[in-house]
Amino acid sequence: MPYPITDLPAETWARLPTRQQEQALIEAAAARYGVGDPATLVAAPGTQALIQLLPRLVPKSRVAVLGPTYEEHAHCWTRQGHDVTVVSDFQPADVTIVVNPNNPTGKLLTPGMLSRDRGLLIVDEAFVDFLAPGASLASNLPTNTIVLRSFGKVYGLAGARLGFAIAEKTIADRIRDELGPWAVSGPALEIGRRALSDAAWLKASAARLMTDGVRLDTLLVSSGFEILGGTALFRLARHPEASSLIDKLGQHGIHVRRFAREPHWVRFGLPANDTEFSRVAAALA
Amino acid sequence: MPYPITDLPAETWARLPTRQQEQALIEAAAARYGVGDPATLVAAPGTQALIQLLPRLVPKSRVAVLGPTYEEHAHCWTRQGHDVTVVSDFQPADVTIVVNPNNPTGKLLTPGMLSRDRGLLIVDEAFVDFLAPGASLASNLPTNTIVLRSFGKVYGLAGARLGFAIAEKTIADRIRDELGPWAVSGPALEIGRRALSDAAWLKASAARLMTDGVRLDTLLVSSGFEILGGTALFRLARHPEASSLIDKLGQHGIHVRRFAREPHWVRFGLPANDTEFSRVAAALA
Numbered sequence: 001m002p003y004p005i006t007d008l009p010a011e012t013w014a015r016l017p018t019r020q021q022e023q024a025l026i027e028a029a030a031a032r033y034g035v036g037d038p039a040t041l042v043a044a045p046g047t048q049a050l051i052q053l054l055p056r057l058v059p060k061s062r063v064a065v066l067g068p069t070y071e072e073h074a075h076c077w078t079r080q081g082h083d084v085t086v087v088s089d090f091q092p093a094d095v096t097i098v099v100n101p102n103n104p105t106g107k108l109l110t111p112g113m114l115s116r117d118r119g120l121l122i123v124d125e126a127f128v129d130f131l132a133p134g135a136s137l138a139s140n141l142p143t144n145t146i147v148l149r150s151f152g153k154v155y156g157l158a159g160a161r162l163g164f165a166i167a168e169k170t171i172a173d174r175i176r177d178e179l180g181p182w183a184v185s186g187p188a189l190e191i192g193r194r195a196l197s198d199a200a201w202l203k204a205s206a207a208r209l210m211t212d213g214v215r216l217d218t219l220l221v222s223s224g225f226e227i228l229g230g231t232a233l234f235r236l237a238r239h240p241e242a243s244s245l246i247d248k249l250g251q252h253g254i255h256v257r258r259f260a261r262e263p264h265w266v267r268f269g270l271p272a273n274d275t276e277f278s279r280v281a282a283a284l285a
Numbered sequence: 286m287p288y289p290i291t292d293l294p295a296e297t298w299a300r301l302p303t304r305q306q307e308q309a310l311i312e313a314a315a316a317r318y319g320v321g322d323p324a325t326l327v328a329a330p331g332t333q334a335l336i337q338l339l340p341r342l343v344p345k346s347r348v349a350v351l352g353p354t355y356e357e358h359a360h361c362w363t364r365q366g367h368d369v370t371v372v373s374d375f376q377p378a379d380v381t382i383v384v385n386p387n388n389p390t391g392k393l394l395t396p397g398m399l400s401r402d403r404g405l406l407i408v409d410e411a412f413v414d415f416l417a418p419g420a421s422l423a424s425n426l427p428t429n430t431i432v433l434r435s436f437g438k439v440y441g442l443a444g445a446r447l448g449f450a451i452a453e454k455t456i457a458d459r460i461r462d463e464l465g466p467w468a469v470s471g472p473a474l475e476i477g478r479r480a481l482s483d484a485a486w487l488k489a490s491a492a493r494l495m496t497d498g499v500r501l502d503t504l505l506v507s508s509g510f511e512i513l514g515g516t517a518l519f520r521l522a523r524h525p526e527a528s529s530l531i532d533k534l535g536q537h538g539i540h541v542r543r544f545a546r547e548p549h550w551v552r553f554g555l556p557a558n559d560t561e562f563s564r565v566a567a568a569l570a
Contacts, residue, residue, distance in 0.1 A: 002299045013476075014287045016443040045330045045446070045468070052465040056341060072465075079462065158301040159471025161330070177364065180337040180357075183330070185470055186444025191298075 001205065001272070002156030003195040012186035021189045028196040029164055033149060034139030040166055042175045043184050043192070047126060047150045047163030048072065053178050054122060054146065055080035057171075061120075064093035068261070070103045073124065090118065099124040101131065104236040104257065104267045106229035108135060115142040126150040130206050130232035138166050146171060153233060154202075155195045156272075162188045209233065212270050215277065220268065223284040228265070238264045245284065252283035286493065286557065287441030288480040297471035306474045313481040314449055318434060319424030325451055327460045328469050328477070332411060332435045332448030333357065338463050339407060339431065340365035342456075346379035346405075353546065354384040358409065375403065384409040386416070389521040389542065389552045391514030393420060400427040411435040415491050415517035423451050431456060438518060439487075440480045441557075447473045494518065497555050500562065505553070508569040513550070523549045530569065537568035 012021075022043060030038045044050045055077040065074045067086035074097075078084045082095070090096065096118050101108040103126065114123060114137060125147055128136045137147050147166040152158035162184060165175050184192075195201065209232045216235055217227055225237035239245055242264045249256055254276065257267035271277045297306075307328060315323045329335045340362040350359045352371035359382075363369045367380070375381065381403050386393040388411065399408060399422060410432055413421045422432050432451040437443035447469060450460050469477075480486065494517045501520055502512055510522035524530055527549045534541055539561065542552035556562040 002295065005298055010287065011444070013290055013442050013444045016437075045334075045470070048465050048467055049330075052463065076465070152301075157298050158467075159296070159298045161467065161470040178337065180333050180361070182333055182443075182446065185330070185446040185473065187472065188470065 001208065003191070003198070003201060005157075005191055008187055008190060012190045015186065017182050017184065017186045017189050021186065021193075022184065025184070025189045025193045025196070028193045029149075032196040033136070033164070033166065034133060035166055036139075037169070039169050040141070040172050042165045042167075042172050042179070043189075044163050044165065044175075044179055045184050045188070046152065046161040047124070047148050049161075049179070049183070050148055050163060050165050050175070051076050051124075053175065055082060056178065057174055058082075058095060058120065061094035062092075063095040063097065064091055065097045066090070066099070066102070068105075068259075069099040070124065070126075073097045073099070073122075093119060095120045095122065097122045097124070099126065101127050101135075101231050103127060103231075104229070104234065104259070104265070106231050106236060111135075111137055111140065111142075114145075117144070119144065121145045122148070124148045126153055127231040127233060129154040129202075130209060141166060141168065143168065146175075151192055151195070154205075157191065157195075160188045160191055161185070162192050206232070209270060216268060216270060216280075219277070219281055219284070225266070233270055235268045235270075237266050237268060239266065240264060242266050249280065249283045252279045254279050254283055286490065288476070288483070288486060290442075290476055293472055293475060297475045300471065302467050302469065302471045302474050306471065306478075307469065310469070310474045310478045310481070313478045314434075317481040318421065318449070318451065319418060320451055321424075322454070324454050325426065325457050327450045327452075327457050327464070328474075329448050329450065329460075329464055330469050330473070331437065331446040332409070332433050334446075334464070334468070335433055335448060335450050335460070336361050336409075338460065340367060341463065342459055343367075343380060343405065347377075348380040348382065349376055349378035350382045351375070351384070351387070353390075353544075355388045355409065355411075358382045358384070358407075378404060380405045380407065382407045382409070384411065386412050386420075386516050388412060388516075389514070389519065389544070389550070391516050391521060396420075396422055396425065396427075399430075402429070404429065406430045407433070409433045411438055412516040412518060414439040414487075415494060426451060426453065428453065431460075436477055436480070439490075442476065442480075445473045445476055446470070447477045491517070494555060501553060501555060501565075504562070504566055504569070510551070518555055520553045520555075522551050522553060524551065525549060527551050534565065534568045537564045539564050539568055 026038045035041050051072050061082050063077045063082045063084045064087045074084050149164040151162035220237050225239045228236045230236050246258050259265045311323045311326050336357050346367050348362045348367045348369045349372045359369050434449040436447035505522050510524045513521045515521050531543050544550045
């Protein structure tokens with residue numbers, strides 16, 4: 001269920017975004033994420049823009065990506081000429097990248113496991129929002145750490161393109177400089193500010209996702225899937241016939257993620273409404 | 286007068302932008318700009334994002350910026366470690382940057398003056414849209430040239446963040462790779478596609494800008510300004526009391542551009558409506 005967009009002022013479209021509009025967004029995000037110093041928070045046109053940018057801030061490095069995980073991290077660091085290894089556990093490196101909780105497995109590392117000195121640490125917290133606040137590093141940032149937070153996933157507004165980096169001020173300043181002025185659209189600044197300030201909507205959304213998650217689990221288990229993991233927003237499940245079931249789901253208009261190296265895995269996003277639940281059920285029947 | 290935004294489909298906000306949506310925008314832009322091969326066109330979240338990105342595509346170079354001009358070009362190339370000189374005429378360099386027509390002077394170079402082999406040529410055509418089509422290099426791109434086109438300025442939607450690069454396919458591919466997926470928001474893809482396909486709106490806008498430009502010129506000249514140049518969207522004017530007049534305009538809510546090195550210059554955007562014209566008149570009275 002996307003955050004409702006109502007009565008966007010015409011000037012959010014017509015005018016270049018102002019510093020005040022950006023600052024208002026940053027303050028709402030700082031309050032929402034528990035970030036003490038707004039100067040350590042940077043807004044970007046989507047987390048992907050930050051994933052593209054970070055490999056350019058660092059000289060050629062040995063990069064360890066905890067995986068298997070979301071592939072854009074390894075992809076972008078490799079393209080910028082870094083020496084990238086996907087590792088199953090921490091190992092010495094100049095830069096370590098963790099998606100936490102992990103996508104697609106849902107595996108969650110505690111702040112204590114992350115807060116050890118290992119060179120630069122990048123923690124992509126795209127799916128942390130519906131966990132207890134202590135799961136995020138945002139409010140208590142270890143040194144030499146960059147945290148990424150997603151707006152679009154949490155608020156159902158992936159098309160708006162908005163995400164955040166949280167890092168000590170010198171790193172945050174560099175990210176801001178590289179993004180340049182007016183990086184985030186006027187409408188995204190306005191919608192972001194409203195949504196991030198709206199605790200009631202987030203609470204209601206969390207409750208709904210909990211119910212929908214149980215409903216999806218029930219449906220998947222009764223269809224012969226084993227639930228391997230997930231987060232509030234998706235489930236990773238295994239089925240011996242995964243490949244043909246993915247095709248059937250597609251024919252019913254349900255697009256799930258498949259994994260080349262794990263042919264029995266399927267990642268299901270939470271169906272958005274009853275119609276989508278019915279389609280999933282029909283495809284798996 | 287901004288391009289009207291009506292009935293944006295909810296999924297432009299809710300879903301990650303699709304390849305089809307991006308392709309539809311690119312095709313509309315190719316038709317509008319007279320670009321034969323859509324693979325040479327790249328959409329970005331504003332021209333500024335491209336200005337930030339281009340200095341990263343090129344090894345450390347001698348860069349000549351024809352100036353004085355929009356300062357972000359020299360600023361971004363300098364920050365990436367290039368050797369940047371602002372020059373008043375072409376001179377040998379690895380990279381030459383021209384804003385054409387120039388901002389703020391309005392000076393226009395012909396395609397013939399630009400189409401000579403001088404290493405990499407970057408032509409920022411942010412204000413070319415209301416000139417004759419032949420003023421742009423977009424439809425007949427010289428080798429080793431990157432053309433930048435602005436969407437927000439022309440359609441009065443600077444807050445939407447949309448701009449384009451046009452370059453031979455190998456360069457266009459690199460720019461697209463560096464921007465990464467989902468760089469442009471879903472709403473900007475949709476609004477851009479509609480607006481770039483709407484020849485009638487553009488024609489009406491051109492006529493209105495022509496009338497408004499004459500109205501602004503008359504007001505400025507009658508207030509003791511000398512018109513130095515400009516484009517359909519702004520005028521550069523000189524006044525011996527420029528500095529105090531700029532302060533007075535600001536007090537009336539009219540923000541104009543001042544120039545540290547040319548204290549008698551003022552750049553006026555075209556007033557958006559009668560109310561703004563009245564404010565300018567009141568401030569200059």
